[in-house]
Amino acid sequence: MKKMSLRTRVLAGAVAAAALGAGTFGAMSANASAPAAAPAAAVRADVSDRNLQQSTHLTVAAATKAAQAALDAAKRENQRISVAVVDRNGNTVVTLRGDGAGPQSPESAVKKAYTAVSWNAPTSELVERLEQAPNLKDIPGTLFLAGGSPVQVKGAPVAGIGVAGAPSGALDEKFAVAGVAALGR
Numbered sequence: 001m002k003k004m005s006l007r008t009r010v011l012a013g014a015v016a017a018a019a020l021g022a023g024t025f026g027a028m029s030a031n032a033s034a035p036a037a038a039p040a041a042a043v044r045a046d047v048s049d050r051n052l053q054q055s056t057h058l059t060v061a062a063a064t065k066a067a068q069a070a071l072d073a074a075k076r077e078n079q080r081i082s083v084a085v086v087d088r089n090g091n092t093v094v095t096l097r098g099d100g101a102g103p104q105s106p107e108s109a110v111k112k113a114y115t116a117v118s119w120n121a122p123t124s125e126l127v128e129r130l131e132q133a134p135n136l137k138d139i140p141g142t143l144f145l146a147g148g149s150p151v152q153v154k155g156a157p158v159a160g161i162g163v164a165g166a167p168s169g170a171l172d173e174k175f176a177v178a179g180v181a182a183l184g185r
Contacts, residue, residue, distance in 0.1 A: 071098050085161050090114045112145065113161055145164075
């Protein structure tokens with residue numbers, strides 16, 4: 001094999017780079033000039049399809065109304081609480097921390113609301129169930145203390161309201177029930 005001069009090697013490299021660049025540019029130009037693909041047709045689901053399920057959820061406005069009603073009920077009794085409203089799936093929709101409420105109360109309120117909607121029962125009733133099934137308290141995200149109330153439509157849970165911060169669970173639950181009642185007005 002014959003050794004190429006420096007000039008020949010530089011020239012050969014420049015030609016190779018130019019060819020490579022032209023090929024890339026040509027490919028890019030071809031792609032850029034190709035017609036755009038037609039948008040995919042919208043997929044429509046038949047609501048009567050037995051594979052679909054409809055559910056009812058509170059609006060943010062309704063959840064806020066319920067939370068504010070619970071907070072107002074506590075305020076009338078000079079109680080400092082936090083209130084949370086969760087949807088049917090346990091996702092927090094609204095949390096209000098009242099003036100002077102303890103730092104633990106927002107998280108406790110969310111857990112009480114989650115517990116109430118999960119079992120479709122007031123958390124005061126669920127506390128009694130712990131006697132027969134003490135492992136219930138080990139379920140993540142739950143809090144088996146009075147103060148949570150489910151919001152029901154035709155007997156099915158659609159939300160949960162949790163209140164925490166009053167000196168007793170009975171008061172917490174009283175304020176949660178006031179929030180549920182506000183939804184009926």
